[in-house]
Amino acid sequence: MTRITDLRGYLDALESLGDLHRVRRPVSADLEAAALTRLTCERRAPAPLFENVEGAAPGFRLLGAPAALSSAPGRELARVALSVGLPPDATAADLVEHLVRARHLPPVPPKTVDRADAPCKQHVLLGADATLDRFPVPRIHAQDGGRYPNTWGVIVARTPDGRWTNWSIARVMQLDGRRMTGLVIPAQHIGMIWQEWVERGEPMPYALVQGGDPAIPFAGGIPLPPGVDEAGYIGALYGEALETVPCETVDLRVPASAEIVIEGHLSLERDAREGPFGEFAGYASQETSMQPVYTIEAITHRDDPIWPLVAEGRPVDEFHTVTGVGQAAEVLAELRDAGLPVTTAWSPLRAAAHWMVVTVPQNWRERLPGVDSAEFTHRIGEVLSDSHSGRATAATFVLDDDVDPADDTDLLWALATRIHPLERSEAWYGFVHPLLNCYTAREREEASGPIVFHDGLLPAPGEGRMPHASFAQAYPEDVRRRVLEHWTD
Incomplete structure (x- = not known):
């Protein structure tokens, strides 16, 4: 198993495959970075790492297409495979079986490390300093309702009684430097947990995590059953505990290797309009909805932080490679069970x-x-x-x-x-x-x-099933062998 512990190690692995492109010219976070990212998805080009983002502090970077299809020949699923600890040439069946195995293993709970040992604590911003205005928050599509701080990060939330900690991906739109809003759908896990806080009459503590171990957004994007902690699932996936660290202002723990962590509380009411946003089905939605507000109370980040972005739209991008693969694994597990x-x-x-x-x-x-x-x-x-x-x-x-x-x-x-x-x-x-x-x-x-x-099942053998008219089945073995031996001719 290939264990990669943070986003930077993951980028090193992509670079060794020729699947990372460092974009050093100035690029705007307002549509341009996302447009280039979308084109790399549609052309299966290397993942773009934007190292010179206009208006951002020196060293602040954006990463596009973090888990889209790979440009490496014969390794279409390399980014997905590397994200979950498999070699880059893993097949679709390998991926699904790997996720199904982890689903049936006992969870390995995360372990807590000291703040001094956590890269995500290299910079701690509190109060008025904790603002999105200093970061290159991307605008993804021209039709979108605003800039979207979250397209590939996980939202950490826990039930009031502490029985379940959920890490999930849901889109989040910036309202201003200190406030955000995003989809909180009742049928999804974040909606279930938020509702428990609403019934208690208290705003929900949250942490929004960008970067870290590449398995984190993968686990956050797949449909694990309610009550299952993604951190324990990742530990089972790897066979070792994930390192976490306490937040600064809320009683939650976040991955120690994260690039950026935003902390605060989610309002009790649906008091902000979110959207529209280009969707995974490949269409630019024109719909908006009223959603709760994320208040920002602290931001911590690494030196030269990397903010991942997903330019969601026509296939294939991260929704299809991650949510689709995760759904397939759940379907396979349920049918076998x-x-x-x-x-x-x-x-x-x-x-x-x-x-x-x-x-x-x-x-x-x-x-x-x-x-x-x-x-x-x-x-x-x-x-x-x-x-x-x-x-x-x-x-x-x-x-x-x-x-x-x-x-x-x-x-x-x-x-x-x-x-x-x-x-x-x-x-x-x-x-x-x-x-x-x-x-x-x-x-x-x-x-x-x-x-x-x-x-779509075929008839039983001998009951009208026709053989394939393919190279593998329509010709004798000696003929196939001769053809293959002289193929380069």
């Missing part, structure tokens, strides 16, 4: 987290005697229609594992030739993700509608 034979699950990156693919082994009929493909697909629907991760995508396709769901060419061929245009599908009605653009405006507003499970 239900005793169903499943090879893997994958959220196709270029489907903008709207689809899930579940592949099953060739011998599934032997393992489920008397069950046909319709019943098997129904059982998968029963499990996933009752789970948060299962309901987070609009369509799930069940395929044989002769298809690699992470290979877009393979997958598109299978979907086109195995999914019936009308039949062999079942809809399950209930909660749907309100940001999925395939739903009607009313369904998104009510967060209610159908998720559909498509039976």
Whole structure:
């Protein structure tokens, strides 16, 4: 396992792959850095590290595309793999299995280190000095409602009784130097914890963490079950405790290796307008909503701090590589826990987290005697229609594992030739993700509608199944060998 303990070690690893580009010319944090970042995502270019940000103090930097697809040949998922301790050539299946294993391991709680040993405490700003005005806070899209301090950091929050500490990613928009607002959705973990503080009549303490161990935003972006501490999950992922340090003004602990930590309290009321913001579905939203206000009471940071940014939009960016991969891992774990034979699950990156693919082994009929493909697909629907991760995508396709769901060419061929245009599908009605653009405006507003499970399983061998007309299957081994031996000719 490749353990990387902070963002700077992660950047060293990207640079060794040729997957980091140091941008030394002056770049504005107002749209320009995000525009360049968005183009690197769409062209699969190296991650840009902006070392000369206009208007920022010398040494203050921005990092774009921290976990987008890699430019390293043959290593598309290198940034994601390195973020969770895997080698850069890890496959999609490797990633999902790695996350599923960690989910079933006992959590390894974080350990507390002295402030003097915590890089995030190199600079401590309190009172009037704790202002965003000294930082290069980026504006991401021209249509956005303001600058967004948070697109890749985790918000640390804890229930009033201390039973659950949650680290999650949610977008946060700057109101002024000392105030921010952001999405606090009731169905999401931060919304659940905030509601407990509201019922208690006290503003919620929070810490907003930028940078640190690259697994931190990854764990914050995947849908772990309610009550699971992300810090303990990261410890299980690595097999060793994450180092944390107490905050300055609130009773929370944050990663010691963080680049920047913002501390304060979240208001009891939804008293600020947030948005609009360009979304993961690939469209520039025109919607706004009333959200609570984050008051800033302290900021701590490292020397020459690095502020990560995600230019969210059309695939593929960090929402698709992180949330999509995390949802696939949860789906796989839930189906296996239900005793169903499943090879893997994958959220196709270029489907903008709207689809899930579940592949099953060739011998599934032997393992489920008397069950046909319709019943098997129904059982998968029963499990996933009752789970948060299962309901987070609009369509799930069940395929044989002769298809690699992470290979877009393979997958598109299978979907086109195995999914019936009308039949062999079942809809399950209930909660749907309100940001999925395939739903009607009313369904998104009510967060209610159908998720559909498509039976794309082939007939049993000997019952009309046709062999592949591919190089691997349509030619004898000796012919394939001769072709490969002379391939360079």
